[in-house]
Amino acid sequence: MIRPPLSRTLRYRLVVLALGNAVLIGILASLLDEGASLARVFVGIGRHAGPVLIAAYGLSGVVFTGAIDLSMGSIIAVSGSVFGILVHEGTHPVVVLCATMTTAWALASLNGVAVVILRIPALIVTLAALAIHRGVALIVADLGLADFSGGIGVGVDYQWTGSATANVVLVGASLLALTFGALAKSPRLFLARGDSEDACRLQGVSPRSVILRAFFVHGFFLGLAALVTVSNLRTIEPARIAQGFELDVVGAVVLGGTSVFGGEGSYAGALLGGLFLHFLEQSLIYAGVSPYYRDVVSGLTILSVIGVDCWLHRRARRLEELR
Amino acid sequence: VKHSTLVILLAIELAVFAILERPDLDARGGLSGYLVDWLERVIEQTAPASIVAFGMTIIIATAGIDLSVGSMVAFVACVLGSFPASADFWWTAVPLGLVTGVALGAANGLLVARLDMPPIIATLGTMILFRGGCYILLGDVERAPFYDVPGYEELGSFAISGTAVLSLYCVGGFLFHRSRRRREILLIGGNRVAARYAGLRVERRLLEAYALVGVLAAVASLLYTGRNFSIQAGALAGFELQVIVAVVLGGTRVEGGAASLVGTFLGVLVVGVLEEGLRGAALWPGVELAFKISHLRYILLGVLLVAGVWLESRTRSRRERRP
Numbered sequence: 001m002i003r004p005p006l007s008r009t010l011r012y013r014l015v016v017l018a019l020g021n022a023v024l025i026g027i028l029a030s031l032l033d034e035g036a037s038l039a040r041v042f043v044g045i046g047r048h049a050g051p052v053l054i055a056a057y058g059l060s061g062v063v064f065t066g067a068i069d070l071s072m073g074s075i076i077a078v079s080g081s082v083f084g085i086l087v088h089e090g091t092h093p094v095v096v097l098c099a100t101m102t103t104a105w106a107l108a109s110l111n112g113v114a115v116v117i118l119r120i121p122a123l124i125v126t127l128a129a130l131a132i133h134r135g136v137a138l139i140v141a142d143l144g145l146a147d148f149s150g151g152i153g154v155g156v157d158y159q160w161t162g163s164a165t166a167n168v169v170l171v172g173a174s175l176l177a178l179t180f181g182a183l184a185k186s187p188r189l190f191l192a193r194g195d196s197e198d199a200c201r202l203q204g205v206s207p208r209s210v211i212l213r214a215f216f217v218h219g220f221f222l223g224l225a226a227l228v229t230v231s232n233l234r235t236i237e238p239a240r241i242a243q244g245f246e247l248d249v250v251g252a253v254v255l256g257g258t259s260v261f262g263g264e265g266s267y268a269g270a271l272l273g274g275l276f277l278h279f280l281e282q283s284l285i286y287a288g289v290s291p292y293y294r295d296v297v298s299g300l301t302i303l304s305v306i307g308v309d310c311w312l313h314r315r316a317r318r319l320e321e322l323r
Numbered sequence: 324v325k326h327s328t329l330v331i332l333l334a335i336e337l338a339v340f341a342i343l344e345r346p347d348l349d350a351r352g353g354l355s356g357y358l359v360d361w362l363e364r365v366i367e368q369t370a371p372a373s374i375v376a377f378g379m380t381i382i383i384a385t386a387g388i389d390l391s392v393g394s395m396v397a398f399v400a401c402v403l404g405s406f407p408a409s410a411d412f413w414w415t416a417v418p419l420g421l422v423t424g425v426a427l428g429a430a431n432g433l434l435v436a437r438l439d440m441p442p443i444i445a446t447l448g449t450m451i452l453f454r455g456g457c458y459i460l461l462g463d464v465e466r467a468p469f470y471d472v473p474g475y476e477e478l479g480s481f482a483i484s485g486t487a488v489l490s491l492y493c494v495g496g497f498l499f500h501r502s503r504r505r506r507e508i509l510l511i512g513g514n515r516v517a518a519r520y521a522g523l524r525v526e527r528r529l530l531e532a533y534a535l536v537g538v539l540a541a542v543a544s545l546l547y548t549g550r551n552f553s554i555q556a557g558a559l560a561g562f563e564l565q566v567i568v569a570v571v572l573g574g575t576r577v578e579g580g581a582a583s584l585v586g587t588f589l590g591v592l593v594v595g596v597l598e599e600g601l602r603g604a605a606l607w608p609g610v611e612l613a614f615k616i617s618h619l620r621y622i623l624l625g626v627l628l629v630a631g632v633w634l635e636s637r638t639r640s641r642r643e644r645r646p
Contacts, residue, residue, distance in 0.1 A: 068443075120632045121577055123388075123443065128625035131564055135621030142615060243560075247451055250444075260441045292462060295455030303448035307438045314439045321516055 009313065010266060013257035016305075017272035024279035031286040041282055046166030047232055049278035051076075051225040051245070053170060056252040056270040057177035058108070058221030061214045063253055064190035066262025067122035069111060069215070072222060073245035074133035077238050079104045079226035081137045084152030084236040085144035100230060101223035107133060108222045112215025116208045130246070137238040151235045166228050173224055174271060180217075181267035190214050194262020251302045252277055257309075277301070328634075329573070329589040333596060337361065340600035361596070363481050367550065369595035370484035371396060371543035372565050373588060377491055378536035379570045380587045381499075385529060386512040386579025387435060387442035389536055393562030394453035395427050397554070399544040401460040404554040408471035421541045427453060428537015432530035450563070457556040467553035478549025487546065491539075496584040505582075508532065512579025568624055569594045572631035576639075590631075597623055 006014075029038050055072055062069050083100040091099075111129055115122045141148045181187050193200045193210040200207045229242060254260060255276060256269025277298055284294050337358070346357055366373075375392050382389050399420045406416035427449070434445035469475050477483055499505050511518045511525055518525050548554055571577060572593060573586025601620045 114629070118629065118633045118636075120629070120636055124571065124577055124632045125629060127564065127567065128628040130625070131561075131621045131628070132625035135618045135625075138615070138618040138621075142618065244451075247447060250447060251451075254444055260444055290459075292458040293455070295451050296459060297455075299448050299450075299452030299455055303434065303440075303445070303452065306444055306448070307434060307440055310440045311438045317439065322519060 006266060007264060009309070010257045010264060010269065013309065014266070014269060014272060017256065017269070017276050020276050021272060021279060024276065024283055027283050028279060028286060031283060043163050043167065044282075045275075045278065046168075046170040046228070047163050048282075049274060050166045050170040051229045051242075052248045052252055052278070053271060053274040054173045054221050054228065055225040055245070055249045056256075056274050057173060057267055058218035058225075059249050059253050060177075060256075060258055060265060060267055060270045061187060061190050062122070062218045063258050063260060064187065064194050064262055064265050065211050065214045066194040067112075067115060067211055067214065068126060068250070068260065069108065069122065069218060070126040070246045070250070071107075071111060071129035071133055072225075072249055073242040074130050074137065075104050075107045075222060076226045076229055076242040076245060077137035078107060078133050078140060079223075080230045080233075080236045080241045081140040081144065081152070081238045083226075083230045084141065084154055084238075087154045088145060088152065097227060101227055104223040104226040105219035108219030109212075109216050112212045112218075115215070116212050122211075134239070137241075141238045150239065151237045153235050154230075154233065166232065169224060169228055173221060177221070177267045178271070186213055186217065187267070191263055191265070194259075194264070196263070248277065249274075251298065255302055255305055325574075325638075326583075326586055326589060329586065329593060332593055333589065336593065336596045336600065340596070340603075344600075344603065361599075362592075363485070365592060365595040365599050366485050366488060367479070367481045368599055369591050370488050370550075371547045372562065372569065372595070373488045373591040374491060374539050374543040374546065375536065375562075376566045376569045376587050376591050377495065377584065378532070378539040379566050380573070380575050380582050380584055381508060381532045382442075382536060383567075383570055383575050383577060384508050384512045384579055384582035385532055386515070387529070387532070388446065388567070388577075389431060389533065390443065390446040390563050391427075391431060391450040391453055392536060392540055392566055393559045394450045394457070395424070395537065395540040396544045396547060396562060397457050397556070397559045398427060398453045398460075399424050399541045400548050400554040400558065401457045401466075401556060403544065403548055404466035404468060405460050406468060408468035410473055412468070412472040412475070417545065420544065421538065424537045424539075424541025424544070425534055426537065428534040428540065429530065431537070432533030435533060436526040436529040454556075457558075461554070461556045463556070465553050465555040469548050469552045475549055476552075478545055479551075480549075484546050484550070487542065492584060492588050499584065504528070504531075509580055509582065512576075512582075514580070564624065564628075565594055565598075568628045568631070571635070572627055574635055576635065577632060594624065594627065597627070 025038070028041055032038065032041075059069055059072070079100045082103045083096060086096045086099055107129075111122070111126055114125045114129075118125065141152060145152065189200075189205060189210045190213075192203070192205065193207050193214075197207045200210065230236060233241070252274035253265075253270050254273070256266070256271070256273030258265025258269055280298060280301060281294055284297060285291075289297075341357075375396065379389060379392065402423050403416050403420045406412060406419075431446055431449055434440045434449070435442050438445075507518070507523050507528055510521065511523065511528055515525065547559070551558075569590035570587050571590070573588070573590035574583045575581065575587065598620060601617050601623075
């Protein structure tokens, strides 16, 4: 078995994040009230951090290739509209869940197709998709429901997913992603494309089909993330659901050591990065910090971890550039 | 995109909206009066976006991007809004707002230039950070001290905002066009390594460019509050998208190395006319659709962005293929 090589930077990042997670869990344990147990925090992971973590696995593959997807929140909004309408019509649950997932999958793959066919940066395509799909979500809801006025009530029929199911989905997706990263050939192709398009082509691998494949895999994970998101809500508001979701996911992926220029990264990094942000938020909640400060703290964390990392490698990169 | 294409696009937009709106031309001073009225409204409405787009053009020309502009304008507005209304407002709040703007822009610049962070990650982080700052300053309250500041409503009038925009683009644009800075920035964006070998102070120029966006964001937030009179922490979401679409549509290359301020101004107008036109959609006589037409705004904005970049890259590759 050939494992993708982890650079020293990446190994350090994983160790730092693992330690950071351990420290945060320690802090959480000390903050808990009498009688409350750490188990409650862990049980909540699936519901609260599940969507971000699951989407982070998919996005990792995309970022490995040097592309990015900023439209995830809006895609989940479209999925949410579809979900809400189908629940409203009383469709069979299997159909509802399949349709929700397929919507997200199809739209994410469509991003990939657009990147490959139009040959313009993924940043631009998905920034546009961020706007387009938010509009699509609203229009779909308008067209699908006669009395749509901002929110679609879906009741509690799908709340059976609850914590337990969300956790099962999260663990399943994590195992799948880690196994995929360790054993499959695709992640190494993604990394190869991100590292050097020319080398990729010389090896007889079409860079464009690699990108397409990365978006396809991304769509699958995004579909799962959409399922976990929408099945935990009682009312779906297409205008507001999953707003800012992409920031959390990109934050988790990049915090995990994946380079935004592609060619370097790991699925374990996405897991550790996402968990770190989640535990950080939970500690702030348990410490009684006002919710207004949470964005600032998570923004500062992302900036400082990546900032220190970039600063440390600045000299080496500059020399490399001028060589 | 050629400037003539943008002008034609603008004309098409105005014609389509005029047909849909069916204005009573005689009551509104004939066709010319109607058009002047339109442009006045659009320039007034898009003044903040066009001010910031000037800086964004320069940033994108250096192969960077600034996703934090929306949060930045909102943060400065929140700083302004947290002052009590009095005649002293002009001597306390306004200078502090400008200083805040410079500081925020310089913070972005330091992250990008000194720490060598990828601009998209750095400004994604500060986007979350500054937005968090807004919530810390204002919480969920909506503040509106601007009504009671003597002379403040002048800032939102066409006289002031139009003068600000036109003088920025005419005087600032002319000076920038003639200056050595422009060529240095284009070289930094087109070929960073060559710029370093040529002995340009790359870090200094980048820092200046990001700080300039900060200043412009502060000015934009004066114009914004002068027009809207109230500010809440969640304001101006999606502002960065509007600005980036305008800049990219104007023919500035997202990979850096080519910029057009005239194009940016036309791009702002195209986006502005679209938004302004769709805002009045509820009053269109005889147009009945199953969904709210204003939702189309998101979709058209996204489509414009993709179309702009695609056309730009296509014309470029054709030009490069020519011997």
